[in-house]
Amino acid sequence: MKRKLLSVLLCTGMLASMLAGCAATTAQAPAEAQSTEAEAGAEEASSDASAEGEVTITYWGWDVSNFAQPLMDKYHELHPNVSFEPTAVEWGDMIPKTQQALASGSELPTIIPMDLGLLGAWKNIDDIFVDLRDYGIDPSKYNQALMASTTDDSGKIFGLHEAVNPAAIAYKRDLAKQYLGTDDPEEIQAMLQTYDDYITVGQKIKEASDGKAFMFHSGQAIAEWFYFASTTPNSENGAINATTKYTEIMDLLTKFRDAGIVDSYQNGTPEGNATYADDSHIFFPCPDWAVSYYIVANDPDGAAAGNWGLIMAPKGYQHGGAAMGITTSATDEQKQAAYDFITWAISSEEGATLMKDTAGYITHDTTINTGDFAKRSDEDVFGGQDISKVFYSDIASRIEIASPSPYDGDITNVRNDVAQQVMDDPSIDTAAAVQAAKDELATIVTDTSVEIK
Amino acid sequence: MKVIKKILTWVPLILLALVSLIPFWLMFSMSTYKSEMIFQNNPLIPSNFLMENIKTIMESNFVHSYLNSLFVSALAMVLSVIVCSMAGFAMTVYQFKAKKFVNTLIMLTMMVPTQIGIIGYMIEMRNLHLNQTLIPLILVWIASGFGAYWMTSFIQSALPMELVESARVDGAGEIMIYLRIAFPCIRPGLVTLALLQFLWSWNSYMYPLLFINKQENYTIPIFVKSLASAYRTDYGAQLTGLTLATIPILIFFALGSKTFIRGLTAGAVKG
Structure with missing residues (x-):
């Protein structure tokens, strides 16, 4: 009898502690518990x-x-x-x-x-x-x-x-000179005023390099650029603007891809980052923090030689x-x-x-950030170009940010996945990419009251 | 013919071994690079940045995190093995009314995903005022559904009931039977469970993520993840941390591999 009792006690004691994690219900409502x-x-x-x-x-x-x-x-x-x-x-x-x-x-x-x-x-x-x-x-x-x-x-x-954190477009001067005939930021800026200009110039690079050089290294990177530069709100009145938002991004991405000016490295991976130092990728979306974290870190020789230039993107935007x-x-x-x-x-x-x-962060308090406050000490990376002016004067004043929505993280993750699919499969057009994005989004956003437009 | 047979045997085996070993080698080899240089070179060939990476992680909180992980995993392993083997012993040796029901409950706990119970566990630990300590990271492994199930199955096949009965006839108490008779018979099962529990606890990310709010309590997985700032992940240092973190696991497996395999295959062949 004693043994039976002992065995039951042993097992139920263990089970009780085992189940505690699974079955313990919130004796207090979370909010109440929180406030207590x-x-x-x-x-x-x-x-x-x-x-x-x-x-x-x-x-x-x-x-x-x-x-x-x-x-x-x-x-x-x-x-x-x-x-x-x-x-x-x-x-x-x-x-x-x-x-x-x-x-x-x-x-x-x-x-x-x-x-x-x-x-x-x-x-x-x-x-x-x-x-x-x-x-x-x-x-x-x-x-x-x-x-x-x-x-x-x-x-x-x-x-x-x-x-x-204003974002611009950085480029390698030696490759720009080789394929575009100039490394002067003003001349490069004049060539690249619109997204269509990028396609034209990118194709020129492709032809001049016999297809060896790409304008950009990663479809994900430029999709990220288009995303941050877009002012279309991700959601309005409880509905997600998936079609409008993704069409805006994927349309540009497929155009860039079809023009053959973008390589298919995944953004932010060590392989992708290694392209900062090679001689076949020229332009990179470049928020101000990317100068030290990406350019100097991945291309120390090029940075030391002042081999980089900076221009504004067609739209001023904040990244990160x-x-x-x-x-x-x-x-x-x-x-x-x-x-x-x-x-x-x-x-x-x-x-x-x-x-x-x-x-290396520059305050956005306009009473502090005056005069030469934002003057960067790393302008030699850009051959002495006044990148502080480009970032904190030319771009910062015209930054536009889409109003935040609760689904931004999901929309971003899906954008990243689909951008890579678009790069890996040339048969995916804008409509197919948008549909793929909407389908994936529908599996992530589980709230059935939210309409995915 | 014999040569062809040998080739057909060895080539797939060598390929499989390479598939398993190359990631390990890459982990070590990449840990010898500066993060940004990993793919600017051939990462299969080691570089000369290992000491710098070791310096980086040592200047952070690595040693303390390592000791925390060792403490948590060792204690979780020992306590879990004791509790689970006792449960398995009870479920096998004793007959009692609720046995079937208890057995079903054990099985059920294995079906419930950990994530579902974690909030309840957090509330429990908060009410016990343990949520700012390492104790929740240990307790969670002690009452293991898998462990109880594993030990029950193992004891059923490895412990002859005649031995238990003989010991009782000779006047041995239940604790004595458990320690002196059952323990030696179920050693392979215990070692297997110990290794698995250590491994799970050592690699656990979610529990430390949710319970640890102080740098001094970091465990290895949380420490490794913390080697990233807003815009840069130090892959070289992270891989160095991971390489060093695999050492205890390798030692444990090397020491207990024979018993581990015996534990896994026990009962597979009935004599």
Whole structure:
């Protein structure tokens, strides 16, 4: 009898613990659990803060060592009572990790950076971020296109962009001279005013090189360029503008592909990045951060020789970048300290200079970013060309950003997949590419109330 | 004829071995390159950047993450083997009313995808005030449906009930029977389960991702992923981290390979 009892206890005990993970239901509703946690945290932190004036700001982000840590170290030096606990979280894991934490009522960090391409998804997570207007932000002094992307329909400002990231088109001077007869940025710019010009010039390169040289290295890279340059909103009135948006992108991509001016490397892969240093790919979409991360990193010899040039794309656009938001579950002290830190980093001469020197990011605060503030120290990569003017004066002032939608991440992933299919299979035309994109999107967007137009 | 037969045997085997080994070699070889140089050269031939990559990961949090992973995986492995073997022993040796029901439940837990239970597990850990520690990463492997099922099946085929009965006749207690009689008989099964649990825990990404919010608690998979900034992924350093991370797995498999295979094939041939 004893043995039987023992065996039942052993097995059921093990099963209970085994099932706990599977079957444990939310005894508390997530929101309720979240608020209880927040209240508990608030009490704890506020007592700490009032007793010693100490505040700890937590941060999850994918750019800790390069961007956040140097700013945090300096801020802590200036304000010893403010400490930071940054956690590196991979870019693609930011939203799932946050959603799981919200659903389980676990702690959220004080500051969350939101990638430009996922702003809509972040905005869609209910009330996770404070309204920066409550802390006295002056939106008029920042880049208006960027501010609009972090302002919701009610006027709430849920994040502040770290920097302006204008994107241009970079090219290799030696290959331009060889195939186009000039490496002068003004002359190249004059040749490339419209997307059709790119096709004409690309074919000229193809002929001059006997088909060996391509204008661009990757269909995915130029699809990304067309995507960011498009101002068509991804969604409107609860419906996804899939046909309009993808037609815009795929039509250009298939034209470029059919003209034979684009190679089929996958964007951002080590193989694709190696084309920065070869002698068969000439032009590359180039946000300001790509100068150090792509050009100098992948083509150190060419960079040292000043073998690069820069021109504006047909449309001014922003590529990449992130906005920092402050979570509502943080304590009042944490929120205020986080706001002070963010505005110090972006809107003070000291913080913005440090951000520029350590991460290479240029603030979009127009009261700081004046005169020679944005003057880059790496213009020798471009043979002394004034790329600071191209990026931060010529392009930054005409940046347009499509209003964020909750489906931006899905639309981007599908665009990337289909762009590669288009490059790998020349029989896919615009209509087939758009249909493939819509079909794939329909499998990802599981909300049946959302129409995929 | 014999030569042709040999060729037909060896060529496919060599090809299969190459298919399996080349990724390993590439992982090592690529870890000797600066990230941006990997595909500007032939990545099959090692370069000279290994020490720089090692320096990069050492200057980050690699050693601490490595120790965390070792701690978590070793503890998860030991505890899981103890609990699962006890469950398997109970399910095999004892007869009790709810046995069939319990067995069905064990099977059912194996059918439920981990992702479904993770929020419940997070709530459980939060209520136990364990969510800022490494303990959730250990506990999750201890009560393993697969482990209980595996040990039950293994004990059924490897432990003769006559031995248990004889031990009882000789006056041995149940704990003594479990430790002295059952344990030696089921060693291959235990080793197999231990290796699998260690491997799963060592490679686990989702649980650390959701539970770890402090750099000091990073495990290897999270550390490796963190070797990327906004616009650059340091593949060279990541692959160096991965190469070093496979060392304990290789050692464990090398030490236990014979027993591991015996465990996997146990019961395959009935005498």
